[in-house]
Amino acid sequence: GENVEQHPSTLSVQEGDSAVIKCTYSDSASNYFPWYKQELGKRPQLIIDIRSNVGEKKDQRIAVTLNKTAKHFSLHITETQPEDSAVYFCAASTYGNNRLAFGKGNQVVVIP
Amino acid sequence: EAQVTQNPRYLITVTGKKLTVTCSQNMNHEYMSWYRQDPGLGLRQIYYSMNVEVTDKGDVPEGYKVSRKEKRNFPLILESPSPNQTSLYFCASSLSGASEQFFGPGTRLTVL
Numbered sequence: 001g002e003n004v005e006q007h008p009s010t011l012s013v014q015e016g017d018s019a020v021i022k023c024t025y026s027d028s029a030s031n032y033f034p035w036y037k038q039e040l041g042k043r044p045q046l047i048i049d050i051r052s053n054v055g056e057k058k059d060q061r062i063a064v065t066l067n068k069t070a071k072h073f074s075l076h077i078t079e080t081q082p083e084d085s086a087v088y089f090c091a092a093s094t095y096g097n098n099r100l101a102f103g104k105g106n107q108v109v110v111i112p
Numbered sequence: 113e114a115q116v117t118q119n120p121r122y123l124i125t126v127t128g129k130k131l132t133v134t135c136s137q138n139m140n141h142e143y144m145s146w147y148r149q150d151p152g153l154g155l156r157q158i159y160y161s162m163n164v165e166v167t168d169k170g171d172v173p174e175g176y177k178v179s180r181k182e183k184r185n186f187p188l189i190l191e192s193p194s195p196n197q198t199s200l201y202f203c204a205s206s207l208s209g210a211s212e213q214f215f216g217p218g219t220r221l222t223v224l
Contacts, residue, residue: 001171032210043202043215044155089155098143098162098209099170104154 002027004092006103014111019077021106023090026071030092033073035064038087038105047088048075080110114139116216118203124222125193133188133219135203143206144186145170145213146178148199155202160209161186193223 003026013019025033034049050057050064050073057064063076077084087107093100116137125131137144145160147170157170161180175197177189186205190197200220204213 034212036213043217044213045215046212049212091155093210095208095210098160098168100145100157100160100209100213101171102147102155102157104152 001099002030002092002101004090004101004103006090006106008106010107012109012111013080015080015082017080019080019108021075021088022072023074023103024072025092027092027094028071029094031095032093033064033066034091035075036089036091038089044089082110082112084108085110116203116205116214118216118219120219121217122220124224126224127194128192131190131193133201135186135188135216136184137205138184139205139214140183141205141207143208144180145204146188147202147204148172149202150199195223197221198223
């Protein structure tokens with residue numbers, strides 16, 4: 001089955017700087033790649049996703065890039081703010097497979 | 113209000129005592145799924161259902177059962193809980209496995 005890995009496991013950034021989290025996946029048939037944010041004590045919530053026919057997608061301070069050849073995708077957060085402190089999960093899925101494989105999560109800490 | 117609900121939110125039980133965690137969604141989603149979240153292991157899929165009476169195993173199905181008799185409900189059953197099933201459980205619903213997952217609030221289960 002699909003194996004998704006996230007790096008680094010913990011990332012500390014100064015407020016206002018950028019943060020980048022990278023995920024790699026193993027199944028070349030995967031074609032849907034979401035990112036979820038989980039604040040302490042809360043449920044995961046989708047923040048952005050990308051499908052394999054697109055190389056990059058942006059939503060305000062958040063962007064995701066996909067490199068299908070290298071089988072990795074990255075989350076970019078610009079102008080980080082304290083409320084960006086959370087655990088971020090990447091995932092991968094394949095149309096018709098109906099299984100969604102999550103990575104182990106990245107703890108992002110924004111230092112004021 | 114569109115939502116996924118889970119009950120109970122917290123449960124402490126003893127080894128071998130059968131329990132059921134309920135999950136219900138009001139978004140008419142066909143796809144529902146159960147995940148467990150453990151420190152350092154991220155979100156792991158237990159079971160998922162693509163529609164009424166259609167269920168399939170995820171990555172960690174051992175020790176769990178599910179049923180999908182109605183579209184809105186997807187209960188998780190632990191017939192003989194063991195301490196290694198102590199975890200935070202999330203139910204989620206979506207249009208498919210390759211679309212936004214809407215998570216419930218979580219159920220924190222402790223098996224003594």
